[in-house]
Amino acid sequence: MSDLSVNNDGPRAVSFEPNGTGYIRKNIIKIHPKVKVIFLGGLNQIGKNITLFEYNNEIFILDCGMAFPDSEMFGIDLVIPDFSYLVSNKNKISGLIVTHGHEDHIGAIPYLLNKINIPIYGTALTIGLIQSKLKERRMLGNAKLNTITVGQSIILGNFKIEFIHVNHSIPDAVGLAIHSPAGIIVHTGDFKIDCTPARGEMIDLAKFAEFGKRGVLALMADSTNADRDGYTATEKIINQSFENLFQKAGNKRIVIATFASNIGRIKQIIDCAIKYKRKVAFSGRSMLNYIAIAKQLNYIEVPDAVIIDIELVTKYTYSEIVLVSTGSQGEPMSALYRMAYSEHKKITVGPNDFIIISATPIPGNEKTVNSIINELMKLGCEVIHESMYEIHVSGHACQEELKIIHGLVKPKYFIPVHGEFKHLRKHAEIAKNMGTPSENIYVGNSGDVIEISQKGIKKVSEITLEPIYVDGSGVGDVGSIVLNDRKHLGQDGLIVSVVTLNRADKHIVSGPDIVSRGFVYVKESEKLIREARYTVTKAIEFCIAQNTKDWNNIRTKIRDDLYKLFYSRTKRNPVILPVIMEV
Template sequence: MNPSRSAPGPSAAGASRATVRVTFLGGLGDVGRNCTVVECDGRLLVIDFGVMFGDPAIMPGVQHVLPDMGWLASRARDVVGLVVTHGHEDHLGGVPHFLRTIEVPLYGSALTMALAEHKVTEARLEDRTSFNVIEDGERRRIGPFDVEAVPITHSVPQSLCIVLHTPVGALVHTGDFKIDESPVDGRLTDLERLRVLGDEGIALLMADSTNADRPGRTASETRIGATLRRLFSERPDRRLVVSCFASHLHRVQQVCDAAVAQRRVVVPAGRSMVNNVRIARGLGLLDVSQNCLFGVEQLDTFDPAEVCVICTGSQGEPGSALAQIAAGAHSQITPGPDDTVILSSHPIPGNERAVFRMVSRLARSGAEVIHDGHEQVHTSGHAQRDELRELHQACRPRWFVPIEGEFHMLARHAQLARELGMDAERVLTLTDGAQITLTGSDLRVGAGVPAPYHYVDGTLEDPDAGVIEERLALTAGYVHVTVVLDRHGRLAAPPDIATRGWLDMTKHRDVVKALTGEVARAAERHHNTARSRHDTDEIERAVRRAAGRFIGTRTRRRPAISAAVISLD
């Protein structure tokens, strides 16, 4: 795959006849699974294809949720590329799944492409794509699309704001961003370029809404480094364990800097942390000497006060390094009273219970645990309201669609745009599956496309919603009723009740006995009224209904119920 690198500007002739369609397949109503598709001249350009972590309370067994591929798969031949704005899982994590269905070149910054290549190679899909680096400020022709990469600040290096120069005007997709005036790497959000684009005319702005509820400005990432240096210096005799996202390389850099300043060795733990440290060092994006880096298998050669472990698992993810450490299941790291564990993160909505369960386990081990409720050990990578104002004032778009957030975040961002003077009808608060068409200066909201959740369950993809509902039903327990009929269609023996997770059958014999009687009466009623007394399917349905009514009324529980009818004909 050898995409063209030329980038001619759009022709003014015929612009009034041109149309550009934008379809939102994810990220409008949830934090995660971000995906936007832009169509021009019958070709599709996809921006991001991320994952959302499954909520075990409502999606038991689901590891990830992806944007649905149904509509995209039906247009597979029209897709000319997938541009990834940055290297976070909610924008990049679904790329291997995407490539299994659609063979297409990938585009993004050097770090984003290196992270994508690692994922794709692990999935053995590298023959289905190419990895194309777009530099800051570069314009690149991808099919009919004139794509410009504007540098923007986020918590992962080399994040990009994607600008599409189209016959109807510029479309600006911010990806995740903040306006950090003192970033760790010195790479600033290019507001001046966005102002120039605003002067030229931005048709549509699509902007990150994650912190649209929060007033003021997001604290600079460099402030976290100062906190870490202080905490480290106050604990010279303790082993330090710091957990953060493996892709949060600005944070990793500051942890390494604080550790090296104290003459500690840095020990990456967790597969993604080890891989990302290696990748970032190879690209020159992480400045830490190889002499300071050691593997977890070498921990025993150092005094605990000489060690700083940096690991994955800040969200309490099952199987992550910190989750294993907290559970006492890590092969090399056992927490204890001489340890300080710093969670350099904030729980993603829905992860709070898992995070604080892990914190409690660490505390029970005697370890000191510090999180952002105690100290400023984390700052967001997302713009708050003052920064969003700066973005809008720079861009001054004709139309605005808030993206990337739960619906209340989108609504607050839309409210901010109206407060800044945009006409209410030009601010569109949409949901997944929405489809808009821009024609000249007009915009039309279409019927949309299906955009259901696409579940990933271990190595299996897309268990349907019915399977998830069945799993949820099983959380209330399971009851199986067996009825044996003689050759006349009457009960040959009392019904047998077997349960799992519903109740203690020894403690509640009276309930089980009453259920047995209710099922027996239902079977007898069917025998007395049925046209065919050997219709086992009908008897099963009657028995199931009777059991369900009894259990719901008597126990106020709704376990999964099954029935088997055996005829001795």
């Protein structure tokens, strides 16, 4: 006879044996359920956040984001997670929970739903943004979207998930308390501690403290700003900066570039516009989309007379207009980018424009943002950016805020998430200084599969992940070989050698002709082009002398000889395409 009891240390198996008059209790054995946590993205990188929680053949997914391509990914629009593990385990998946509506958390959802149609859970704004994304792709009809509220709990298989209000640079962001058979796992999501947020309430620290008192098995916390000391400034300080800048602008038209998702900041801009009797227009597809959804869900309440269509901007004087646009990161073809390069169809900027870039450049974007600032200034615009005024604050917690969360939650184990290696490592140091033993801290990598139980935390396996590139309408059809070819073409250019041979005896009928694209300017390199023609002729004569009849072997000989010539003359290796035609 046996029974199962539960205490603070986890389940215990208890057996009972007869002793003649009844049963005696024997053999108390601790059982340590193990929960698997699988990272398909979000570790050692910024973006592409997606994590799986698995127990007894049941999986739920946390977030499903994309990442922007780096400068080496020529022609790539975005990068999404490798869904191979999910596809091969699709019958185990109970749902997808989304912490908030930023692209690095929702951007890959349409690509996942193309493979697996699963229920999705999120707060109202988050679901609204996902709806818009799916509607655009004509995928909304089959989507299983579920709106949840803060404080609500849902059951997904063996997991009970409770939603905790947090502050971030987009409304309706949540953290999670995941009640698992192994214990409570707290995931902060992207967060900061803002005592005076521009919209809504401050983060629910009491709820984090409540779980800390109950006992938290593991904490997984945002590490994006772990290398920044102090506290992240409150969003409210931006309001005073806007007040000062609206006065400074005088009779000029005000153009403000910011993140389309920062609804709180856009509300502050609108409030300032109302105070200074200016109309507000929006430019940029994503900006218009976010504003429409925020208004529909009552996250922004604005008098109708304040908002005008961008088509009507020219009907007002410069001093009567505030234009809110995308492009704070210098994104090609964004509204601010097109203004800077005089390509915007409806807005022309110049000396009468006062431009505010209300964002900090994401690491790697500094050069692009500075280029746009320079172009705007060449047009005569006055440009204000974050190094001049406090016009941007981060949406992520700095070191002192992270310490507060660690102090409240008091986890047994800690896993830093959301960040590059330097961020994860620094957050691990903070956890150690807050009292978590180093052996209870796991700094992982995307692809890691770990097990967490009351007994320990350890890596048990690793999933090989391939980056999936989205290039226009193509998903996953561009691999590393194609990217290397694009990089090669971009750096060294292309040479095409065209020659026509007689089918019977292989002698040259016409050519060789040499076409250069991105390698050398032909008119200034006539000697090199003549040498190239001579090299092709000699290569063909050599093949004829060797009685080589296979076209591929002839092409290889031409290519190899041209490589040697061009490298010896230019120390560069262009992509060489030998073309042979026969008559």
